[in-house]
Amino acid sequence: MSYSIQEVAKKMNVSTYSIRYYHDHGMLPFVKRDANNNRVFEDSDLEWLHLIICLRSTGMPVERIQHYLDLVQEGESTVPERYEMMKAQQSRTLEEINDLQNHLKTINVKVDHYADVLINHKSDDFVPSNVRDAEEVQP
């Protein structure tokens, strides 16, 4: 199966700009061109792209992704380094999920508070004020 850049963008839920950016920066080394110079994506390119999206979304910088993809193409001797990279990314992602879950708790408190104010017509505890001395200036 072959796909145009737009089909890939829709399928993978990323912008065509991003795909071109990844391609232009050597992260999609096997993408071909048709007679009109348009990019032609095969299923195997989608797998590469999927991994790129996965690594980017979990915070790996483009430069590191480029390096990882170079290692893949270099062959089996680079497996130890690739293993370390993926382990690092694994713990980074676990940390990120944990952070987000903590931030979510803060947001939940806000949502519950505002719901309370709206439904029970309670007053907003967090009295806004431009006067610092009021001591109730809380976001």
Add this chain to the structure above:
Amino acid sequence: MSYSIQEVAKKMNVSTYSIRYYHDHGMLPFVKRDANNNRVFEDSDLEWLHLIICLRSTGMPVERIQHYLDLVQEGESTVPERYEMMKAQQSRTLEEINDLQNHLKTINVKVDHYADVLINHKSDDFVPSNVRDAEEVQP
């Protein structure tokens, strides 16, 4: 309690650059200055900053945060809009956590695969190759 910018940076685990950026862009409206024009942070400023960090980390753009903080200072009449903003952020964050958990699965597969190659001296299934026809070119 009062804190210098560096103390705040350490306490909240952000750079002094970011704190200055937030302050310069009106997101820390109650931060005072001392006789030498240095920023002086009170505990209430830390609460504001904590919320800013929470919203930024969950992907809210600075412009939206500014708007939210304006609403807080405007008073109780803005509670409905603030409620909607926090609900939107809540679902955005849940989605983000879900995405990350899916990406983590992909990374786990890589880690397990590489561990298998290393420990059991198996060969790397994903044979790298510059020749597309090999059909095994997988990241």
Add this chain to the structure above:
DNA sequence: TAGCACCTTAGGACTACTAGAAGGCAACTC
């Protein structure tokens, strides 16, 4: 009084996109 550590502002560099301009090519209608 010299050195150090902190602070300040102004401005530039950086990443990873994002968007717009200007144009090519194919398929369609009029």
Add this chain to the structure above:
DNA sequence: GAGTTGCCTTCTAGTAGTCCTAAGGTGCTA
């Protein structure tokens, strides 16, 4: 055959948010 649509292309410029550097002020301390 001309025009329109719609996709693609490259090139260039802009953006957000963060980081860094330069140049300078202040205060402590030995």
